[in-house]
Amino acid sequence: MKDAGPSIPLSATDAAIVVEEERQAHEQREAAESKQDTLPPPPPVQNGQEQPTQDIVAVNQATSLAASPEPPQKFLLPPLSAELRGRKCLVLDLDETLVHSSFKIFHQADFTLPIEIEGQYHNVYVIKRPGVDAFLKRVGELYEIVVFTASVSKYGDPVLDHLDIHHVVHHRLFRDSCYNHQGNYVKDLSQIGRDLRETIIIDNSPTSYIFHPQHAVPISSWFSDAHDNELLDLIPVLEDLAGSQVADVSLVLDVAL
Secondary structure, rough: OOOOOOOOOOHHHHHHHHHHHHHHHHHHHHHHHHHHOOOOOOOOOOOOOOOOOOOOHHHHHHHHHHHOOOOOOOOOOOOOOHOOOOOOOEEEEEEEOOOOEEEEOOOOOOOEEEEEEEEEEEEEEEEEEHHHHHHHHHHHOOOOOEEOOOOOOOHHHHHHHHHHHOOOOEEEEOOHHHHHOOEEEOHHHOOOOOHHHHEEEEEEOHHHHHHHHHHHEEEEOOOOOOOOOOOHHHHHHHHHHHOOOOOOOOHHHHHHO
């Protein structure tokens, strides 16, 4: 370290500068101490842990206050549109409920679709359950219609494009919207975004609605029976459930079915 050398008397100007610097330093120290006094006391020591400093406490509090609120829950469906307001929600399964499909050639198939699977196209032969056209037309006049299938969209979308001749299906949900429960594809009605008291599901597989059996209208699996009338038989039941006098469909279905 260099020798400071002999002391030299300060001039009046130099002395004033020193005094001013000391005054400013004193004010800064007082301001810093005043700021520390406004900080909340640190939490007591627990289990031998060191107390966090007051600065850390202040930062944690500031971070907590600045944190954004939790985002609202995202549902599978968008909000109910104005033109459908007042309608209950009817969730329909696709395969073995409304149609039956196969890779085997059906000469009586209602339509045939080329479906791409692993880079190759395969013909899928689709037959419609008896009465499905009249059924969809009628329930489409009464309900918000959601087709919810455990099939993938590359199959489900073209099938519905051909099936929905009356354009009454308002929403389509596929396998990626199902909940995988013990290896089964479950349709969790609570995730749809509609009032459960006004939500009904029709599905041939009880496993699909295992979370909400009291909201289900069971229907048998259909493959090719030309004399099947179950869809048409359900129309009067669904007409009654659609009425405003039914405030909670689960109370009616739990007793009636």
